[in-house]
Each structure stands twice: as C-alpha cells, then as structure tokens.
Amino acid sequence: MTRQPRLQNKVAIVTGAGARADVMGNGKAASILFAREGAKVLLVDNVEERATKTLEAIEAEGGVASVFVADVTDEAQCRNLVQAALDRYGSLHILHNNVGINGPGRVTEVPQSEWNRIMSINLTSMILTSKYAIPAMIDSGGGAIVNVSSISAIRPRGMTPYTVSKGAIIPLTQAMAIDHAPDGIRVNCILPGPAYTSMVAGGMSTDMREVRRQASPLKVEGNSWDIAYAALYLASDEARWVTAVALPVDGGVTIDSPRR
Numbered sequence: 001m002t003r004q005p006r007l008q009n010k011v012a013i014v015t016g017a018g019a020r021a022d023v024m025g026n027g028k029a030a031s032i033l034f035a036r037e038g039a040k041v042l043l044v045d046n047v048e049e050r051a052t053k054t055l056e057a058i059e060a061e062g063g064v065a066s067v068f069v070a071d072v073t074d075e076a077q078c079r080n081l082v083q084a085a086l087d088r089y090g091s092l093h094i095l096h097n098n099v100g101i102n103g104p105g106r107v108t109e110v111p112q113s114e115w116n117r118i119m120s121i122n123l124t125s126m127i128l129t130s131k132y133a134i135p136a137m138i139d140s141g142g143g144a145i146v147n148v149s150s151i152s153a154i155r156p157r158g159m160t161p162y163t164v165s166k167g168a169i170i171p172l173t174q175a176m177a178i179d180h181a182p183d184g185i186r187v188n189c190i191l192p193g194p195a196y197t198s199m200v201a202g203g204m205s206t207d208m209r210e211v212r213r214q215a216s217p218l219k220v221e222g223n224s225w226d227i228a229y230a231a232l233y234l235a236s237d238e239a240r241w242v243t244a245v246a247l248p249v250d251g252g253v254t255i256d257s258p259r260r
C-alpha cells in the first residue's frame with residue numbers, strides 16, 4: 001500500500017533552517033523531513049549560505065523549498081518572512097521556531113546587554129514570528145507551531161540565560177496553545193537533550209561525546225534527526241489531538257543521569 005506524504009499540501013516555515021557546522025543541525029534536519037513528507041518549506045536563516053545548503057539537500061531529493069534571509073529578532077523581518085511564505089506558496093500551516101543560541105554564565109557574571117540578546121534571540125523571536133504566522137494560519141484553515149526549547153529549561157546547569165530563555169518557552173507554548181485552540185492552531189514544544197548536532201559540534205572532543213552518550217539510560221548518542229522526527233510528528237495531522245505539550249527528546253536523560 002502506498003502511503004500519503006505526512007505533510008502533503010502543507011506550507012511550512014522553519015527558522016534557523018541552516019546549520020552552523022558540517023554536522024547535521026536540528027533546523028536543517030526538520031526542513032529536510034518536512035520537504036520529504038510533501039511540505040513546501042520556507043527556509044529562514046540570517047546566514048544565506050547556510051540556508052542555501054539546506055535548500056540544495058532538499059532539491060537533491062526532489063523537494064520544494066526556498067530561502068528567505070531574515071533576522072528573527074526583528075519584527076518587520078518576521079512580518080516579511082510570513083508574507084514571503086504566502087506570496088510563494090499561497091498559504092501557511094506550520095511554523096517551526098528553531099532558532100536558538102547558547103547563553104552561558106550565572107546572574108553574577110552576565111552583562112545586561114548579553115542577557116537581553118539571549119532573550120531576544122531565543123524567546124522574543126518566537127513571539128514575533130508567531131504574531132504574524134497565526135493570522136496567516138487562520139486564513140489557511142488552521143495549523144501547528146513547534147517551538148524548540150531544551151532540557152536546560154527543566155535541568156539548569158551553569159547556563160542561566162539559556163535556561164531562563166528556554167524555560168519561558170514552555171509557558172509561552174501552553175499560553176499560545178490555549179489562546180489559539182479555537183483558531184484550530186496547535187502549539188507544542190520540544191526539549192532536546194544532549195544530542196550531537198551542529199550547534200554543539202564545534203570543538204567537542206570524542207571523549208566528551210562518549211560522556212554525553214553514556215549519560216542517558218539508553219546509552220545512545222542522539223542527533224538532529226531524533227529531534228526532527230519529533231518536530232515532524234507534532235507538525236503533522238497525526239498529532240491533531242496533541243497541544244500544549246513539552247516533549248523531551250533526550251534518551252531519558254532528564255529522568256536518570258549522573259550528576260556532575
């Protein structure tokens with residue numbers, strides 16, 4: 001029996017659709033899976049060549065996507081990226097808010113400007129993209145938003161700006177889910193664990209990768225595909241009765257792992 005692509009006739013926006021290293025990234029993997037499952041994907045990134053590499057990977061598989069260069073901390077650019085999806089593909093059903101950066105330090109160490117920068121990139125960007133995507137989704141008959149948080153939200157460890165920005169994504173997700181359920185829009189978030197991805201690959205030793213692999217009950221090294229498959233499920237109609245969920249994808253590490 002031939003199965004239907006899981007995102008057939010859907011239009012998706014992925015933010016942070018490029019990858020900062022040659023290792024596969026979460027936004028890149030989600031973009032590839034969405035396109036593989038039939039979605040038309042707007043690949044948003046503030047670094048054009050990164051998004052272009054994702055586009056090349058999608059087109060090599062026969063998928064449909066295009067690049068839109070934007071900084072998601074800027075409201076006008078968020079409005080423009082939603083308009084670009086509508087202009088290019090005619091509707092909008094999926095928003096994958098993937099952009100996020102590290103934010104190390106304690107409150108005693110982090111300058112206010114750095115604190116504000118992390119909040120702007122990791123948290124406010126999701127509010128700005130959603131602000132313009134939601135009306136477009138309503139016009140398109142409903143949709144799904146997937147916000148990328150982190151297990152750092154529920155397991156703090158020396159990265160307080162990151163933890164707080166990622167933690168706030170959980171109530172943001174829940175509030176948006178309640179606010180927009182009557183609009184036929186589901187809102188969920190993913191909490192990735194210590195996966196080996198483009199975001200963390202730079203400078204990580206083989207020994208550290210092994211420590212991270214051993215940290216989880218499964219003793220399996222996670223990667224961007226693990227995160228992206230969760231995003232695909234939450235974005236698809238298979239999750240039609242799932243909203244306001246914060247889903248760890250972490251090999252079980254938040255339940256049981258050695259503490260330093």
Ligand SMILES: NC(=O)c1ccc[n+]([C@@H]2O[C@H](COP(=O)([O-])OP(=O)(O)OC[C@H]3O[C@@H](n4cnc5c(N)ncnc54)[C@H](O)[C@@H]3O)[C@@H](O)[C@H]2O)c1
Pocket residue numbers: 015016017018019020021024025026027028044045046047050051070071072073098099100101121148149150151191192193194195196197198199200224
């Ligand atoms: N182990 C992990 O990798 C891990 C764990 C927990 C959470 N996460 C989350 O996963 C997400 C990132 O995953 P990734 O693998 O795609 O990361 P990545 O850093 O490889 O790619 C993110 C992309 O976002 C782009 N970007 C950064 N700031 C931007 C901005 N202001 N506007 C537009 N684009 C911007 C970058 O250019 C980059 O191409 C983040 O939200 C991160 O917190 C990752």
